[in-house]
Amino acid sequence: MNDNAPVTVLGLGAMGTALAGAFLDAGHPVTVWNRTAGRAADLVARGATEAATAAEAVSASPLVVVCLLNDDTVREVLDGAVGSLAGRTVVNLTNGTPRQAREAADRAAGHGVGYVDGGIMAVPPMIGTPGSLVLYSGSPEGFHAHERTLGALGRAMYLGEDAGLAAxxxxxxxxxxxxxxxxxxxxxxxxxxxxxxxxxxxxxxxxxxxxxxxxxxxxxxxxxxxxxxxxxxxxxxxxxxxxxxxxxxxxxxxxxxxxxxxxxxxxxxxxxxxxxxxxxxxxxxxxxxxx
Ligand code: FVH
Structure with missing residues (x-):
């Protein structure tokens, strides 16, 4: 993937907003979606596209970065967009447990979706700075295809194929x-x-x-x-x-x-x-x- 690879970010809380901002700063076309409207205004002013639904946002990019409150929320949002997910890579940076990550990887595989789980070892203002570390594990193809794009968030450490390791x-x-x-x-x-x-x-x-x-x-x-x-x-x-x-x-x-x-x-x-x-x-x- 080149530096202009499109990225979708689902979830615009404090962290999702920082992630989307870092992708924009790195020159990526960014599509964003958030449950509550109105949180995308600053990102849109910086060049992001706001999608009306999660499914519409997913359709815009081969890489879908998810940063929501918890695993239940991720499941709910991705289930609603499942028809658009096949062939894409989901990188889930929502905090969760190893078991939740492995179950999410299994569900994704069942729908033909590449799944990479992640753990963000940074607070929002650190995203995109050298002090930011993001741990990844899961689909090696999914991670390596988007490694360069994910590098916009901070140092990327890939821990292996077991989706539970990053968590x-x-x-x-x-x-x-x-x-x-x-x-x-x-x-x-x-x-x-x-x-x-x-x-x-x-x-x-x-x-x-x-x-x-x-x-x-x-x-x-x-x-x-x-x-x-x-x-x-x-x-x-x-x-x-x-x-x-x-x-x-x-x-x-x-x-x-x-x-x-x-x-x-x-x-x-x-x-x-x-x-x-x-x-x-x-x-x-x-x-x-x-x-
Ligand atoms: N912020 C931090 O310092 C830490 C650093 C390490 C990683 N964590 C994890 O990142 C996930 C998101 O954290 P956050 O800081 O962005 O959290 P919030 O600002 O509270 O935003 C929560 C987003 O989740 C959306 N959301 C909540 N419930 C639902 C739902 N039922 N359906 C769809 N979306 C939902 C919420 O949307 P809204 O309330 O604006 O509509 C926000 O986008 C988290 O796992 C941290 O542990 C952050």
Whole structure:
């Protein structure tokens, strides 16, 4: 596909609007559709064509990028346009689960549609900038035919033919993000209990987390090898110190709901005889079903 390949975008929320804008900036003819009329005005002023129905929008391009609220919404909209979809590639950038992505790929295959699932690791203002990463998996033909066009959105990483992989990576990265947010919010509640302004404390957090993140590669190696014996800060010591985090929170009038689960997991690690090793062994305890 060349730089002028037409693209259709279904869904003009904050993200869909950013995606359509990036395609326009890259010189693509863009057709857009949104359930609620009126959200396309700025894009139309920039050169996009607004379709009256999803089916009409789909008919305009070989590549159909979908960015709607959730999987139910995607199913509803694509079902309504199914007569126009055969022979086209759908790239679904709506957040969802691996199971939903695999089911969508199966449904698409049944209608002769190439299906690529995606996970956007960016917020709308980042789309089209070097900091934007978009994960893809699913139809290799569909992805490679449109890889250059999709490059307008940010760095494109193709994870393989299994349509569920992009959603798996996406959800895993979001899990890491929400864990970080949870820790940050708890820390601000603690310091705030003594009237420390959040703006005064917050600048200490990023350098501390950055220093701790240096341990990630070693922990990942330990998880892959199953050898958690190399521990600069052993699990049993951390389980003991962690009690202070909970006690201090209670003393300061701060809820422990965000930090309790880690205490339970550390205690489980000690009970399982993992105390002398690294905390990376806790990953194994989180697996409740065979991988
Ligand atoms: N925004 C972000 O920071 C994140 C970044 C990572 C990826 N997510 C996911 O992207 C999907 C869309 O997110 P969004 O930010 O565009 O969301 P909204 O601004 O709320 O827009 C929602 C669009 O979905 C349409 N919609 C909702 N329900 C229906 C329906 N029943 N039928 C048809 N369309 C529907 C809605 O249309 P309207 O309300 O304007 O008529 C918007 O176009 C999402 O999966 C994020 O998790 C974003």
């Amino acid at each position: 798996l990576y996406d959800i895993a990265l979001l899990s890491a993000m929400y864990g970080m947010f949870g820790g940050f919010f708890h820390a601000l509640a603690l310091t705030g209990s003594e009237k420390v302004p959040a703006t005064e404390f917050a600048p200490l957090v990023a350098p501390w987390l950055t220093a701790m993140m240096a341990a990630f590669p070693g922990m990942a190696e330990a998880v892959d090898s199953g050898d958690h014996s190399a521990a600069a800060s052993n699990l049993a010591m951390q389980a003991t110190a962690y009690v202070n985090l909970l006690d201090a929170s209670t003393d300061q009038g701060v809820s422990t709901e965000l930090v309790e689960p880690m205490r339970a997991l550390l205690d489980q690690g000690v009970a399982a005889g993992l105390g002398a090793g690294d905390v990376s062994s806790l990953v194994d305890l989180l697996r409740t079903a065979p991988a």
